[in-house]
Amino acid sequence: MKPTSHPHTWAIIGASGFIGLRALEGLHDRDGVTVRPVVRAAASLAVLARRRLDWRIADPRDLPALTDALRGCTVCIHAALGDPFQIEQMATIAYQACAAASVRRLVWLSSASVHGQNPAPGTDESSPIHDRHLLAYNNAKVRAERRLEKLSSDGRVEVVRLRPGVVIGPRSRWLTDTAADLRANRAGWLDEGRGVCNSIHADNLVHALRLAATVPAAAGHAFLVGDTEPVTWRDFFLPIAAHLGLPATAFAPATPAALVAKREPALAALTQSRLYQNLGDRVPERTKRLVKALAAAWPDPAPAHDAWTLSRPPASQLTLEQTLLQSCSWKLPHTKAASLLGYAPPVPFAKGLAASLAWLDFAEGPR
Amino acid sequence: MIAPSSPVAIALVGCGSVSRLFYQPALRELRRHGLVNILAVVDPRADARNTLAAALGAAACTTLDEALALRPELVVIATPPAMHRAQAEAALAADCAVLCEKPLAAISVDADAIVTAASRSGRLLAAGHYKRFMPAHRALKTFIERETFGPLLDATLVEGGKFSWPAATDSFFQREQTPGGVLLDIGVHTLDLLRWWLGDPVDFTYADDALDGLEANALLSATFTSDANIRLRLSRDWRTENVYVFRFARATIHSRVNASNQLEITLEGLPMTLAAELREPLPGRPAPPTRALDKNPQAFIAQLVDVCAAIRESRAPFVPGIEGAHALRWVEACYNRRTPLPLH
Structure with a gap:
């Protein structure tokens, strides 16, 4: 149960992202571990460069480059983001690169969404997972896990899969998007936020990553990880509103919006189409990001406005993902992680949220 | 010209x-x-x-x-x-x-x-x-010097966002080749503007989040002979409003970063904001609209x-060139007075 000491180099793929960066801050130079960040492009080093690090620049879908980047590492934590197609592709390449570079263990950051955003009561790691979810992201995470399970049957690399839920902390989109919606007077909730929020503070996730990297018995397993406390969306939303000086009524009752619900799966499905996959490696990453951002930001059809229309704030409209998440009634357990890994979340939810709000003040300026 | x-x-x-x-x-x-x-x-x-x-x-x-x-x-x-x-x-x-x-x-x-x-x-x-060539910055200099809206009381400048410059290599982030982070990168422009507008600072404090590398966030607070307090926040870590806000006795002016020919002016006592495009001056007689002044590339x-x-x-x-040397000297003075910012 007690983690073994590994005075080694650990690679973090996607080290400039929200979770990757937090993991680097929490793991580097502690317990004999040196972290080697691996990022896609030089521009991703802007925040990492606050400290002198032995970084590598490698596309996580470029097997030779990634293999080179991982040489000399004993552990690889994969925290890179991608669209559904890339998620599956990255799983295969990460495993192959780890094997080629003689990395002992690959810690794959999966997601609780392999069980869906609104899992059935009783769901835990033993529950079967499927790739027929409404959200393509969920299906990609499921297929990525399956690929890793199949690949690791050759025994060349130990694979541990972590399934966090809603990760909060500094730079968390859940925090910043909620604050932005509140500021723009477009925040909404279902059933006054009484749904279960399967939250996990980023530092609790880092704690789980450390254990997943070091506990021998973890190899081959998937673990759900979360905060200790049962948390509702209301518990998450209201302190943010209060911090911004807003009452609970700042959240308007929202109903699932069909228009938004249709677009998300359509966009995700596009990334899994044969055409997109064929183009995938030939279209520059920057262009793809731009196209996706434009598509996501493209306004829904709205009634034409003219001078005879009174201006009003946009109506609250939840995305399909938000709708499913806020409908959740089951707190995913982390009993297995506690038992096999010794996972005991060190950061209480309220304390973690307060610290995240302090970061929000710093990052986005005074209220 | x-x-x-x-x-x-x-x-x-x-x-x-x-x-x-x-x-x-x-x-x-x-x-x-x-x-x-x-x-x-x-x-x-x-x-x-x-x-x-x-x-x-x-x-x-x-x-x-x-x-x-x-x-x-x-x-x-x-x-x-x-x-x-x-x-x-x-x-x-x-x-x-x-x-x-x-x-x-x-x-x-x-x-x-x-x-x-x-x-x-x-x-x-x-x-x-x-950036001294931007019409909005030239207008601000005039407002400050001539006290068009009364004396400058204070200013808050926030600039930056997630780093997106298409750096070809990592030399930009290696201290040996580039001895500063966001302050040296985008801040040197802002410090040059502040010197141009207000002269050399009387006093200042500076903090950033560098550990043993290059800062991604920086905070500067400075006073000038005009008694105006200036607060500058720079980031290549997180989005900012990208705006300079100047509070004069009779007006508050927002100058969006790189919005070269635009200013938003809120006059004291007027419950609305004028969002202005800066143009060639109109004559004091009926005349058609004049040409817009330079945008950022211009x-x-x-x-x-x-x-x-x-x-x-x-x-x-x-x-x-001497102005570039002055701005760089202020950057270095900031680094010499650096106090750490919390990393959160």
Whole structure:
């Protein structure tokens, strides 16, 4: 149960992202571990460069480059983001690169969404997972896990899969998007936020990553990880509103919006189409990001406005993902992680949220 | 700005992102107007050099010496800061005028050496602080100096966002090659503007989040002889509002970063904000709308026009090299007074 000491180099793929960066801050130079960040492009080093690090620049879908980047590492934590197609592709390449570079263990950051955003009561790691979810992201995470399970049957690399839920902390989109919606007077909730929020503070996730990297018995397993406390969306939303000086009524009752619900799966499905996959490696990453951002930001059809229309704030409209998440009634357990890994979340939810709000003040300026 | 009477022969040193994204379109436009003749581009990297040379119809040179042999009148230096001193000194020694991108050098000792070399050679040295050419910034200078809306009470400047500059290599983030983070990168422009608007600071405090590397977030608080308190926040970590807010006695003015010809003015007692596009002045009689003043790229071009005109007219440029040295010295003073920012 007690983690073994590994005075080694650990690679973090996607080290400039929200979770990757937090993991680097929490793991580097502690317990004999040196972290080697691996990022896609030089521009991703802007925040990492606050400290002198032995970084590598490698596309996580470029097997030779990634293999080179991982040489000399004993552990690889994969925290890179991608669209559904890339998620599956990255799983295969990460495993192959780890094997080629003689990395002992690959810690794959999966997601609780392999069980869906609104899992059935009783769901835990033993529950079967499927790739027929409404959200393509969920299906990609499921297929990525399956690929890793199949690949690791050759025994060349130990694979541990972590399934966090809603990760909060500094730079968390859940925090910043909620604050932005509140500021723009477009925040909404279902059933006054009484749904279960399967939250996990980023530092609790880092704690789980450390254990997943070091506990021998973890190899081959998937673990759900979360905060200790049962948390509702209301518990998450209201302190943010209060911090911004807003009452609970700042959240308007929202109903699932069909228009938004249709677009998300359509966009995700596009990334899994044969055409997109064929183009995938030939279209520059920057262009793809731009196209996706434009598509996501493209306004829904709205009634034409003219001078005879009174201006009003946009109506609250939840995305399909938000709708499913806020409908959740089951707190995913982390009993297995506690038992096999010794996972005991060190950061209480309220304390973690307060610290995240302090970061929000710093990052986005005074209220 | 007065156009030079004959094209100025130019060599562009450095074929990285700033040359590709800024100098390439600017120089092409100036050549279209007959203001410049682009003799050569210089870069040790063949692909970068050849691509830009083809785009500009210029000779592709591996070294500065090769370009200097073509006898340019103006050498534009757009290389990493650590290379500026040697390149500027070589160009000045070859009797060329120099326009050096910001920061003028990696360290102020080198910047001073460049200024001294220019003085000794009698050649023009201009610092690439093109943001002084933005009409909104010129208007702000007028408002501050003439107290158009009363004295300046305070100002809050927030600038930056997630870093997205298409850096070709990681040299931008290695202390040995680039001795500063966000303050040296985008902050040197802002400090130059503050000095231009308000003079040298009387006092200041500075904090950033560098550990043993380069800062991604920085906070500066400064006072000036006018008693105005200035607070500056810079980030290449997280989105900011990207706006400078000036609070005068009778008005508050928002100047959006890089919105070169726009200002938002909220007059005291008027429950609304005027979102203004800055245009050529109207006469005091009925007249059609006038031409809009320079946008951001046009302000960049305006600096090149000014430098070319200054060469032809044997006058100092609008932003002489010494101003770049002053801005860099303030940056260094900030680093010397640095206190740590919490990392959260």
